[in-house]
Amino acid sequence: MIVRSLEEVIGTEREVKGPTWTSRRLALAEEKVGFSLHDTVVHAGTEITMWYADHVEAVYVIEGHGELVDDETGDTHSLEPGVMYLVDAHQHHTLRAHTEFRAVCVFNPALTGREVHDENGAFPLLTEKGQ
Numbered sequence: 001m002i003v004r005s006l007e008e009v010i011g012t013e014r015e016v017k018g019p020t021w022t023s024r025r026l027a028l029a030e031e032k033v034g035f036s037l038h039d040t041v042v043h044a045g046t047e048i049t050m051w052y053a054d055h056v057e058a059v060y061v062i063e064g065h066g067e068l069v070d071d072e073t074g075d076t077h078s079l080e081p082g083v084m085y086l087v088d089a090h091q092h093h094t095l096r097a098h099t100e101f102r103a104v105c106v107f108n109p110a111l112t113g114r115e116v117h118d119e120n121g122a123f124p125l126l127t128e129k130g131q
């Protein structure tokens, strides 16, 4: 059994900062459980367009308000605590954080921990060895 607190992760290599977000990665590929689990904060008033070419992601909002745009259809969804969205088919999508926004994010395949978005808004498919 692995028990890990957010406080243990903050300030370590498991806390990864992107341009508009900070991802605290509680479970990673090295745990070998088939997914990674992150407690992620998105900074208020920001917008980010993403496209996970190699991953699926589940996002469960626990704090804050924002909106999600499915860039493939133009559909816009209001985001607030208790709302979950699944990026289930590699959709290009845009997240706007109206307030500081916090969510639990799960990725499959698991992130190794060092990934930040590339120029397409994707996470590179790294192995634990970093390829």
Ligand SMILES: CC(=O)NCC[C@H](N)C(=O)O
Residues within 6 Å of the ligand: 018, 021, 023, 038, 039, 040, 042, 048, 095, 105
């Ligand atoms: C807003 C957002 O989801 N940014 C990407 C970070 C990713 N969800 C992560 O948790 O690493």
